[in-house]
Amino acid sequence: MNHFANQPIPNLPKLNLPKIVVVGGGFAGLKLARELRNSAFQIILLDKNNYHQFQPLFYQVATAGLEPSAISFPLRKIFHSTPNVSFRMGEALKVDQKAKRLYTDIGHIDYDFLVLAMGADTNYFGAKNIEYYSSPMKTVSEALYIRNKIISNYERAITIANVEDRKSLMNVVIVGGGPTGVELAGAMAELRNNVFPKDYPELSFKNMKVVLIEAGPSLLSSMSPEAQAHSLDYLKKLGVDVMLSTMVQDYNGKQVLLNGKEPIETQTLLWAAGIKPNRIDGFDSSQYAGNGRMLVNEFNQLVDTEGVFVLGDQCLLPGGNFPKGHPQVAQVAIQQAKNLSKNLFRQVKGQDLIPFQYKDLGSMATVGRKLAVVDLPFFKFQGFLAWMTWLFVHLMAILGVKNKLFIFLNWSWNYLSFDPSLRLLIKPKYVRASERKELIEE
Structure with missing residues (x-):
């Protein structure tokens, strides 16, 4: 364990209030902290980044549609003039359930209530080569890495005389037919069809x-048959080669090996096939x-413990x-965080807690310009209206007026010109594949 973990986190305000430590500044952790600001609780929000990331739009960063800053928002800025909420950038390491103490890489902190909202990471299902050579997209930095990789490949391809030698640089393979995979595939196809030919006429x-590539029999398995078909x-x-009921066996950085099918040459394998919850030490396997x-x-309370709650993907x-x-x-x-905020008030008052009940507000995915699918509980629709709905919902969900304005202007320009202007190759230095994992700061 980090040696700092044996010391208390310094410079935390000393408030005579019940202390709630929230681990994770994603949708759940941020929602809970916002619901509890200016309340009779002291909130310590901990995240390894000092910004909130809007994950549904990572694919637009990866395909040069949006800047990383447009979908990121400083966590400290959210809690200006909120004396009962403190943010610390650090990584949670271990929990001592009996002592009610959280150990982190910046020190330890005692809590009255601990809320774990650490989200999930990419799941490679034990495939070590795929983990090493493919590109995931679970953070802003990973999305930016994908953008750099794709642009770099075309800058390299244009210097290669032999057409056959270019193929592995130009081909893009995406694994996973959920919303992320579908949206990535549509955005990449539109770049190929409308943008890259102007950038690289040679x-x-x-x-x-x-x-x-999707292992199951359909895309968007969690959505309606109409959404899947459309x-x-x-x-x-759009010209995407969709391969259903297809298993990826391995990837060596140059070829994607498929079960029972011909391999595909590519140096760009984007992995969107699954997620696994992030974990922290200090809990029993029975939990x-x-x-x-x-x-x-x-009530989202962790079984066989007291004062620990878990939200979201975890x-x-x-x-x-x-x-x-x-x-x-x-x-x-978001709904779990809102329900927990009410229950924390009820718990300190000795009142009965409210069980969590999920209200499905619907799901949606965009496939390309003017193309999307939307499933609402009472109505299902596709096409241009679905696309406009998708744009509006995601724009309203973004934090900050400035970010909303930037995204609206970017989307408007991209729609009118069909030429996103963020195709910039920005990287600190050239790195070998073996160094890539260390360079990405998650």
Whole structure:
């Protein structure tokens, strides 16, 4: 354990209030802290980054549609003039459940209530080569790395005389047919169809494949059959090679090996095939489900412990309508955080707690310009209206007036000109593949 963990975190305000430590500044942790600001609790918000990341738009950073700063917001700025909320940038290491103490890489802190909202990371399902050579997209820095990699590949391809030697640099393969994979594939196809030919007129983009691979029988498995069918049709019209019921066996940095099918040459494998909950030391194996999520009761309280709550992607409530856990989407995290904020007030007052009940507000995915699918509880629709709905919902969910304005202007310009202007190759230095993991700061 980090030697700083044996010392208390310095310079924290000393307030005579129940102390709630919130680990994670994602949708759940941020929502809870905002609900509890200016209340009779002291809130310590801990995250390894000093900004909130809007994950649904990572793919637009990766495909040069938005700047990283447009979908990131400083956590400290959110809590200006909020004396009961303190932010510290650090990484949680271990919990001592009996002592009610959290150890971090910047020191330890004692709590009355601990809330784990650490989200999830990329799941490679034990495939070490794929983990080493592919590119995930779970942070802003990883999305920016993908943007740099794609642009760098084309700058290299244009200097290669042999057409066959260019193919692995030009092809892009995306694994995972969920919303992230579908949105990435659509955005990459539109770049190939409309933008890259103007940037690189010397290259023939008929030689560039955009391939989307899904192990299951359909795309967007959590959405309606109508959404699945329309998204597949949209991608095919954009020229994406969609491979359903296809398993990826291995990847060596140059070829994607498939089960029972011909390998695909590419130096760009984007992995969006699964996620796994982040973990922290100090908990018993009996407090975890088989999929790595932490077992909670209907109040999001961790089983067999006192004062520890788990939100979002990390938690699983056995039984009920979601035996494998609630969907790992932002709305679940936000609704759980809102319910927990009410229960924390009720708990200190000795009142009965309110069980969490998820209200499905619908789901959506954009496939390309003027193409999207939307499933609402009472209505399902696709096409241009769905695309406008997707734009509006995501724009309203972004934090900060300035960020909303930047994104609106970017989207408006991209729609009118069909030429995103962020195709800049910005990197600190050239690094070998073996150094890439160390360079990315998560």
